[in-house]
Amino acid sequence: MSPTTERITLAKAINLGMRRALEQDPKVMLMGEDIGKLGGVFRVTDGLQKDFGPDRVVDTPLAESGIVGTAIGLALRGYRPVCEIQFDGFIFPAFDQITTQLAKMHYRSRGRLQLPVVIRVPFGGGIGAVEHHSESPEVLFAHTAGLRVVSPATPGDAFTMIQEAIASPDPVLFFEPKGRYWDKAEVDLDAVGGGLDKARVARRGNDLTLVAHGPTVTTALKAAEAAAADGTSIEVIDLRSISPLDTATVAESVRRTGRCVVVHEAPVLYGTGGEVAARITEECFFHLEAPVLRVGGFHAPYPVARLEHEYLPSLDRVLDAVDRTLAV
Amino acid sequence: MSARPKTPRPPKSAAPCKDEDIALAFYRQMVLIRRFEERAARGYAEAKIGGYCHLNLGEEATVVGLMAALQPDDYVYASYRDHGYALARGISPERVMAELYGRTDGVSKGWGGSMHLFDVDARLMGGYGIVGGQVPLATGAALAVAHRGGAEAVLCQMGDGTTNIGAFHESLNLASLWDLPIVFVVSNNGLGMGTTVEGSSAEPDLFKRASAYRMASERVDGNDPVAVHAAALRALTHARSGKPFLLETVTERLKGHSVVDPAGYRTREQKAQLLAGDALSAYAARLTERAILTDDATREIDEAAMAAVDASVRFADASAHPATSTLFDYTYATAVPNDSRRLPGQPLFPAAARPGETMSEKAPA
Numbered sequence: 238m239s240p241t242t243e244r245i246t247l248a249k250a251i252n253l254g255m256r257r258a259l260e261q262d263p264k265v266m267l268m269g270e271d272i273g274k275l276g277g278v279f280r281v282t283d284g285l286q287k288d289f290g291p292d293r294v295v296d297t298p299l300a301e302s303g304i305v306g307t308a309i310g311l312a313l314r315g316y317r318p319v320c321e322i323q324f325d326g327f328i329f330p331a332f333d334q335i336t337t338q339l340a341k342m343h344y345r346s347r348g349r350l351q352l353p354v355v356i357r358v359p360f361g362g363g364i365g366a367v368e369h370h371s372e373s374p375e376v377l378f379a380h381t382a383g384l385r386v387v388s389p390a391t392p393g394d395a396f397t398m399i400q401e402a403i404a405s406p407d408p409v410l411f412f413e414p415k416g417r418y419w420d421k422a423e424v425d426l427d428a429v430g431g432g433l434d435k436a437r438v439a440r441r442g443n444d445l446t447l448v449a450h451g452p453t454v455t456t457a458l459k460a461a462e463a464a465a466a467d468g469t470s471i472e473v474i475d476l477r478s479i480s481p482l483d484t485a486t487v488a489e490s491v492r493r494t495g496r497c498v499v500v501h502e503a504p505v506l507y508g509t510g511g512e513v514a515a516r517i518t519e520e521c522f523f524h525l526e527a528p529v530l531r532v533g534g535f536h537a538p539y540p541v542a543r544l545e546h547e548y549l550p551s552l553d554r555v556l557d558a559v560d561r562t563l564a565v
Numbered sequence: 566m567s568a569r570p571k572t573p574r575p576p577k578s579a580a581p582c583k584d585e586d587i588a589l590a591f592y593r594q595m596v597l598i599r600r601f602e603e604r605a606a607r608g609y610a611e612a613k614i615g616g617y618c619h620l621n622l623g624e625e626a627t628v629v630g631l632m633a634a635l636q637p638d639d640y641v642y643a644s645y646r647d648h649g650y651a652l653a654r655g656i657s658p659e660r661v662m663a664e665l666y667g668r669t670d671g672v673s674k675g676w677g678g679s680m681h682l683f684d685v686d687a688r689l690m691g692g693y694g695i696v697g698g699q700v701p702l703a704t705g706a707a708l709a710v711a712h713r714g715g716a717e718a719v720l721c722q723m724g725d726g727t728t729n730i731g732a733f734h735e736s737l738n739l740a741s742l743w744d745l746p747i748v749f750v751v752s753n754n755g756l757g758m759g760t761t762v763e764g765s766s767a768e769p770d771l772f773k774r775a776s777a778y779r780m781a782s783e784r785v786d787g788n789d790p791v792a793v794h795a796a797a798l799r800a801l802t803h804a805r806s807g808k809p810f811l812l813e814t815v816t817e818r819l820k821g822h823s824v825v826d827p828a829g830y831r832t833r834e835q836k837a838q839l840l841a842g843d844a845l846s847a848y849a850a851r852l853t854e855r856a857i858l859t860d861d862a863t864r865e866i867d868e869a870a871m872a873a874v875d876a877s878v879r880f881a882d883a884s885a886h887p888a889t890s891t892l893f894d895y896t897y898a899t900a901v902p903n904d905s906r907r908l909p910g911q912p913l914f915p916a917a918a919r920p921g922e923t924m925s926e927k928a929p930a
Contacts, residue, residue, distance in 0.1 A: 298757075365616065544887065
């Protein structure tokens with residue numbers, strides 16, 4: 238039988254992935270603000286309440302701490318809740334529940350309690366929004382042991398990774414690149430994935446390794462395309478999981494290329510790029526031809542819409558880092 | 566998890582207004598806000614306004630009645646639906662529109678945008694983009710007033726959805742426990758984005774929530790500026806005596822949650838009903854009936870509002886965009902050693918000794 242494929246947006250891919258999880262497991266529940274009748278601000282849960290009912294696709298009051306807290310309670314009694322946080326900057330009332338309870342209860346109970354909770358967070362900029370609506374707070378969670386922090390970059394990965402996240406016995410912070418919600422691709426609806434554990438080589442190359450996740454994977458691919466025109470062969474790695482980090486895939490690549498640039502929208506300071514750079518330095522020190530460079534957001538609050546493209550890692554800034562790395 | 570029966574709306578009030586000048590002033594401000602918000606929606610569609618844009622359309626009576634009850638040195642904290650509050654607080658439409666346009670002559674120098682209007686001189690201490698973000702902060706401002714024995718009061722405005730967030734309950738408890746001079750105002754327009762009050766609140770009579778904190782409270786017809794004004798005066802008198810107050814103004818949101826929300830959760834009938842019951846038209850009819858408002862005056866007021874709004878658009882259009890080089894200014898209050906100030910293609914941007922003292926316009930050599 239030939240595989241079923243469909244050309245869909247990243248948002249629709251997540252929707253279909255959740256639909257499949259709801260169909261396959263009666264213990265899966267969706268919770269969030271305006272996710273039911275409205276279908277979510279970005280329409281990611283569109284149509285799910287209509288088909289699975291208001292008891293499984295629950296419109297909650299505006300109460301992030303309450304949403305995540307009750308999801309933990311549900312998970313402790315066998316449910317698999319999937320919470321939607323409306324925007325990245327709205328997650329902080331729930332930060333307490335996530336870092337003090339969700340991340341630690343399995344450890345604290347010495348494995349007697351599992352917490353299969355998924356927290357979906359539309360993150361990143363590029364849509365002309367402002368602070369609280371464009372931020373990339375993924376490392377705040379990556380810094381906490383016990384949480385899995387992942388981000389799909391393509392519709393195909395979005396479809397499989399959301400299902401893997403829901404099936405995971407551990408809590409997963411699922412960061413959705415909202416600027417890519419409307420990107421379309423052919424998605425294999427029979428695919429089973431593997432994205433939660435392993436980084437993806439998005440493009441093969443020999444001269445330099447570009448590491449990205451979520452929204453910047455597309456930027457990295459464009460940079461590789463532009464560099465190819467100049468005769469530079471760039472390998473692009475899509476991390477998929479920020480924590481835990483698949484160091485092996487990145488290290489294998491850097492051992493071949495000798496050069497590495499990490500790109501993300503989150504501020505560079507104390508970010509994913511710093512972690513990747515440290516690990517690469519530890520594992521590939523004698524293969525490195527140049528220091529690992531980072532391209533990302535600045536050490537300033539997320540700016541107004543008009544200036545966000547100065548803040549975000551643009552193609553120019555990525556290529557500039559590529560040039561500087563190659564010049565060493 | 567079925568929705569509870571719909572909250573009875575308070576009876577339509579038609580509070581007598583003894584002073585015709587005040588009654589007309591309310592009308593003038595309501596029309597200004599109406600025209601301003603309509604123009605803001607257009608500015609958003611024209612991509613002149615970025616970010617998100619939440620309008621006070623339908624809530625003009627509440628906005629005007631509340632702001633008129635304040636003394637000049639009272640403090641206002643508002644939600645992200647804050648344009649009308651800024652205008653009614655006396656901030657010029659030019660500076661508000663420039664802020665929506667993200668320009669340097671805006672109240673927040675273009676860096677706050679629609680949701681974060683600030684004007685410390687007008688004691689508008691911000692709109693807030695996070696639901697409930699303003700509630701503990703306003704409570705803290707009231708604590709500051711109480712601590713130094715000031716005579717000011719704080720008015721903390723929020724939407725109905727805010728009453729379900731933890732910070733609301735923490736703040737009401739603190740305000741009551743510490744006898745703070747603050748009026749919490751819940752502008753109940755019936756919907757938190759697309760979710761009804763009854764569908765999200767176990768006690769949909771929101772003013773009753775105050776009783777959990779032994780706080781006085783009242784519900785008022787938020788579509789009647791005169792009634793809102795009178796209720797706000799009572800609440801503020803109460804607050805100034807060191808007892809917080811919760812005032813619920815029941816009003817309507819004529820359009821979607823934000824400019825980009827088509828409000829698909831409302832039926833065609835509901836939309837028609839909303840327009841038919843529009844508070845601005847109702848108030849105009851009331852004033853006309855009492856011969857306070859003539860046809861000529863209606864025209865004159867409308868034209869004046871349109872002229873003010875047009876002028877605000879011209880002002881906003883002519884104002885400069887913030888320079889990219891100012892992206893790091895104000896991250897810290899003073900120049901911080903080793904602060905990372907980097908811009909595209911440029912190594913470092915040194916900080917001024919005090920932010921804003923010299924705006925760094927170009928990269929160092």
